[in-house]
Every structure is written in C-alpha cells, then in structure tokens.
Amino acid sequence: MSRMSSALSAICIVFLGIMRVSAVDTFPKKFVAVQMNSDVTLHCDTTDQDVTWQYDSDELEASEDIRLEGNKLILKRIEEEQAGNYTCWRNNEIVDYTYVLLDMTSHITDLTINCTAETFNCTFNISCNMNQPAFNYFRLRNKRDNSNWVMPSEDGAFHLTHSTNPYAEEAKQLEVIGEAVSSSDRYFKISHNFYLRDIIKPACPEVSVNKRKVNLAPPPTWAKPTSYYPLDHEIQCKNLDDGKEKPCDLDHDNKVPKGTSELRVRCRDSLLLSQWSDWTPWHNVHKNRRNNRKEGKRMGRKETAKNGKKRDS
Structure with missing residues (x-):
C-alpha cells in the first residue's frame, strides 16, 4: 500500500505541475486574454457544481469583485495583480486551470511581422520574424490556410506553410496571426495580411x-x-x-x-x-x-614532352 501511495503521490505531483503550467517559457494550453478593468468568466471543465477555486494556491472566497457560481468563476474589474493561474478543485484534487493574461495589444504600436518567400512554389515555406522586448514566447500561424501554430526555429525565424497556387492569380491574401506571452502574464496579438507576390525575395543565384x-x-x-x-x-x-x-x-x-x-x-x-x-x-x-x-602552360608542356618522346622513338 505504501508503494502504491507513493506512486499515486508522484502522479499527482506531475499532473499538478502540468496543470499549473507557467507562462514564462511556453503558451498555456488554456488561457484568456483580458484588458485591464474588464470582467472575465472562467469555466471549470466539469459538470460537478461543488468545486472550489484557487489563485496561486490561495482558495478564493466570494467578494464584491469575485463571484463563485458552481463551476464558474466571475472576476470583476480585473487589475494587474489578478493576472495569473486560476485552478478549480474537487475533493482536494485539481480538475482544471485557466491562465488570465493581461491583453496589451492596444498598447503595442511599433511591432510588425516581417515575412519573405524565396519562391512562388507552395512546396516551400514563408519565413517570418516577430519580436518584442519584455515578451518571452512567440508563435505564428497562417490563418488563411488554417495552418497550425508554429514556434521559432533554431535560426529565430518562423517557417509557415502555405497553399498558394504558383500558376494562378492570387485571389485572397495570406493572413498571418502572431501571439506572444511574457513572464509577467502579459499577452498581445497581431495580424499581418499580404499577397505572396508582395514578399518574394529570391535566394542567391x-x-x-x-x-x-x-x-x-x-x-x-x-x-x-x-x-x-x-x-x-x-x-x-x-x-x-x-x-x-x-x-x-x-x-x-x-x-x-x-x-x-x-x-x-x-x-x-x-x-x-x-x-x-x-x-x-x-x-x-x-x-x-x-x-x-597555368593549366594551359602545364598541358602545353605535357604535350611537348609527349611529342618529344615520339620523335626519340
């Protein structure tokens, strides 16, 4: 029984670590981006209404700005210190989590996504770059073609697939969506629309x-x-x-x-x-x-020596 208890405890710790994933070096699988002083409703992924909510290991109680409604948590007028990881629990076991991130999109005005393509061929990728100080993790996706999110490669660029027909006129622009999170629970989102023909930059001839x-x-x-x-x-x-x-x-x-x-x-x-x-x-x-x-002279000397040998013979 002791070995089984130890194993269950280890599984619980691993599971807890997964559920309480940090936004420092990755995107949380479940998050909401909220502007300051806005309201947000979080849902616990269970039909059980008898759950409790925690924020950074502290159990939440109903107040003027916090409403507990079964498997729902309603936060009123979000402030900076309220950003972070919210978890719901049942019978002292964690059930679900949601990260609340402060949406800074409207405050970031100098960021652009820069993309280039070496060719019109759809078998080759689009290469994009995006960066912003104070943000730690970035991802991009080609929304037009419903592509998956892409993380930066070793060279720091994002390589996106596309389905543009190289022999037909482009009817619809590509739409690249970018997102970023920071270690201080900040978030932003940006989009960039363009035709493939507008970003062509051939490789070296x-x-x-x-x-x-x-x-x-x-x-x-x-x-x-x-x-x-x-x-x-x-x-x-x-x-x-x-x-x-x-x-x-x-x-x-x-x-x-x-x-x-x-x-x-x-x-x-x-x-x-x-x-x-x-x-x-x-x-x-x-x-x-x-x-x-030099090669011409060397070949000439070889030919002269060859002819000399023929005359001697």
Whole structure:
C-alpha cells in the first residue's frame, strides 16, 4: 500500500505541475486574454457544481469583485495583480486551470511581422520574424490556410506553410496571426495580411566564372519554367588595381570588363520587381584567369614532352 501511495503521490505531483503550467517559457494550453478593468468568466471543465477555486494556491472566497457560481468563476474589474493561474478543485484534487493574461495589444504600436518567400512554389515555406522586448514566447500561424501554430526555429525565424497556387492569380491574401506571452502574464496579438507576390525575395543565384565569362543560373528554389518566372541580375565588380567596388555590365559574350578581380551577383523577379536577393559571395575572376593560364602552360608542356618522346622513338 505504501508503494502504491507513493506512486499515486508522484502522479499527482506531475499532473499538478502540468496543470499549473507557467507562462514564462511556453503558451498555456488554456488561457484568456483580458484588458485591464474588464470582467472575465472562467469555466471549470466539469459538470460537478461543488468545486472550489484557487489563485496561486490561495482558495478564493466570494467578494464584491469575485463571484463563485458552481463551476464558474466571475472576476470583476480585473487589475494587474489578478493576472495569473486560476485552478478549480474537487475533493482536494485539481480538475482544471485557466491562465488570465493581461491583453496589451492596444498598447503595442511599433511591432510588425516581417515575412519573405524565396519562391512562388507552395512546396516551400514563408519565413517570418516577430519580436518584442519584455515578451518571452512567440508563435505564428497562417490563418488563411488554417495552418497550425508554429514556434521559432533554431535560426529565430518562423517557417509557415502555405497553399498558394504558383500558376494562378492570387485571389485572397495570406493572413498571418502572431501571439506572444511574457513572464509577467502579459499577452498581445497581431495580424499581418499580404499577397505572396508582395514578399518574394529570391535566394542567391548560382554563379560560375571561367575566363572572365559569367554563367548565371536561377536559385535552386526558384519557380520553373524560368521563361514564365524571369529574373533580373545585378553584378558588382572589384577593380584589380585599386579594389574599388562598382556596378559592371557583361559584354555580348557574357564577359566582365578587363581588369576585374572579383564579382558578386544578386537577382530579383523581372516582372514584379521584387526584393533583391542577398549578394552571392565574391567570386575571384583574376585567380581563375591565372589558374587557367597555368593549366594551359602545364598541358602545353605535357604535350611537348609527349611529342618529344615520339620523335626519340
């Protein structure tokens, strides 16, 4: 019996810890967001009317601002110190909980959700960023497509799925909903509406350089066919003599101007004039030319030696 009692006690402690989840590092599974000086009604998930309510382990009693109506708790004119975790109990066992969070949405005016997409393809995600000082935990969801809530990945961004048809005109904007909670039981909610075409930012183009000739290819994530999704490219060069950076144009053979030591490229959608991609790393043009000359000389020496051996034989 003692072992069974210990096991039941351990289960009770674990269950209590789950029910009394903190808003410090996660979203409570059950919460209500309330503005200051508003009323709120909490419901205990039981048909039993004979329950008691606690706030931070203190049992609540009826008063002018607290009404106890069976499995309902009514809080009048919520004040700052009343935010937190409310639990309902029956026979000294916890039944349910609800976090009361102060809704600060109307007080936060400088927050925006920033989103980009590398491609029109629906098989790729939208990447969004949202942050606000004094708030600890954030989540986003694509409401238009009824997607699940997404937490930030290791890089700090939120990666949202979408169902936009890349070959059809967008009829309805995406609606991204963001929420955040703080360790002081604060909450806010924000929404951001946009068309996918408005947030396109391609990945870096693929670049190779051989004998000053530049070969460009779309990013691997870019939508196909490229004739339907053309890209503009911008090339920046470094001068071999002084290292100065400047825009440069390719000639009719796709070669960079003589005297170029390095180049980098970025791209954007030609039709939408989307955001420019990030720049590629610098590609060393002068080194390629030097290596090509060395390789040519080496191959020439091999050919000469080979011909010499043939004459000797």
